[in-house]
Amino acid sequence: MNIEEILKKEINNLKQNNIENSTLKAKILLENILNVKKEYLLIHSEEEVKQEDKIKYENCIKELIKGKPLQYITNNQEFMGLNFYVDENVLIPQPDTEILVEKAIEIAETTQKNKILDMCTGSGCIAISLAKKINNAQITAVDISNSALKVANKNAINNNVENKIKFVNSDMFNNIEEKFDIIVSNPPYIETETINKLEIEVQNEPHLALDGGIDGLKFYKIIANNAFEYLNENGYLLLEIGYNQQNSVTQLLQDIGKYKNIETIKDLGGNYRVVIARKE
Numbered sequence: 291m292n293i294e295e296i297l298k299k300e301i302n303n304l305k306q307n308n309i310e311n312s313t314l315k316a317k318i319l320l321e322n323i324l325n326v327k328k329e330y331l332l333i334h335s336e337e338e339v340k341q342e343d344k345i346k347y348e349n350c351i352k353e354l355i356k357g358k359p360l361q362y363i364t365n366n367q368e369f370m371g372l373n374f375y376v377d378e379n380v381l382i383p384q385p386d387t388e389i390l391v392e393k394a395i396e397i398a399e400t401t402q403k404n405k406i407l408d409m410c411t412g413s414g415c416i417a418i419s420l421a422k423k424i425n426n427a428q429i430t431a432v433d434i435s436n437s438a439l440k441v442a443n444k445n446a447i448n449n450n451v452e453n454k455i456k457f458v459n460s461d462m463f464n465n466i467e468e469k470f471d472i473i474v475s476n477p478p479y480i481e482t483e484t485i486n487k488l489e490i491e492v493q494n495e496p497h498l499a500l501d502g503g504i505d506g507l508k509f510y511k512i513i514a515n516n517a518f519e520y521l522n523e524n525g526y527l528l529l530e531i532g533y534n535q536q537n538s539v540t541q542l543l544q545d546i547g548k549y550k551n552i553e554t555i556k557d558l559g560g561n562y563r564v565v566i567a568r569k570e
Contacts, residue, residue: 291344293320294335300351307355315360316351322364323347357490370419374445379437381499383415386557387476390530390564391419393555394474397526397566398424403471407432407520409462409513410477412499414442414455420474421451429455432466435498462509463516469525473517476530477509478502506532510539518548521569529565536562543567 291299297316304312321328323346324339339347350363361367361382367374369383370391376382398404398420404427408417411431421429433439439457446452458465479502485493492500502508510529517527527549531539536554543549549567557563 292336292338293331296320296339296344296347297331300347303351304354309354315354318360318364319350319354320347322366323350357494359491359494362494367413369415370423372415372419372422372449374413374415374418375441375448376413377441378494379435379496380413380441381495383413386559386563387416387530389555389557390474390476390528391416391423393564393566394420394472394526394528395423397472397528398427401471401526403522403526404428405470405522406430406472406474407466407470409473409475410434410499410509411442411457412438412476414445414457416474416476417442417455418446418449418451421446421454422449427454430458430466430468430470431455432458432460432462434459434461435496438496438499462512463520466520469520469522471522472526472528473513473521474528475509475513477513479506479509479530479532479535481506505538506535507538507542510535510542514539514542514546514549518546518569523569525569527567527569530563531565533561533563536565539565 301312301316304316323343353363361376362378365375367376367383370388404424406420406429408431411417411433414431417429417431421427436459443457446455478500480500482501482504485500540552543552548570550570552567554562555564
């Protein structure tokens with residue numbers, strides 16, 4: 291069976307199983323198995339696929355149909371123009387989070403504040419992107435999961451910023467003993483009962499990194515009530531939020547009374563995605 295034939299077969303297979311973007315996903319998987327670029331599939335469409343590669347490909351298609359995210363099969367996701375290794379221990383970086391990173395870069399460059407804490411780092415995509423794009427950045431990246439920190443450290447090495455980031459295993463601020471100019475976080479923020487209603491692919495991501503408690507605000511409350519103690523004077527707090535959490539997170543920060551200049555930023559879809567506040 292050649293490349294064109296096997297692609298056609300598995301694209302149809304995915305379509306019959308109601309997999310979105312069937313053609314694109316089928317091609318990405320085959321590129322990954324053959325370790326080639328997308329142009330190769332077109333130019334060499336009549337090339338025979340080795341039996342061992344055919345079996346690997348068919349197994350990957352089966353995993354996709356069962357709901358395993360494409361990125362966990364290929365172990366790769368692009369974020370901020372960088373490549374990140376991902377597996378079942380971390381959330382898959384999403385384009386919406388780039389808004390958070392871009393605002394942090396803008397603040398760091400404008401204010402010359404470069405000592406940054408990334409809370410709930412997961413794959414390390416935020417910390418690593420900041421380390422890559424901010425001159426002289428000093429980053430501390432925190433996560434409760436040692437498995438996630440192993441992934442994040444791997445990504446730091448792959449992106450040549452391992453010397454600019456300190457990884458800390460900590461339940462939120464428990465093991466943090468210093469102050470920062472900027473604290474950023476994309477914490478778990480999905481309501482517990484909502485998780486089982488999400489797409490099967492999202493449900494296959496680590497629940498530890500999704501579950502924000504009954505109201506989705508569990509970790510915002512912890513961060514809001516503690517961050518000011520770990521911020522330098524006039525330090526910044528940047529939080530990614532869910533599409534419907536602008537009012538609740540903003541009110542939470544206002545009620546504490548130790549933050550000023552609270553503002554929210556929309557993502558490309560028009561949803562409020564990032565809350566920014568400064569320490570009083």
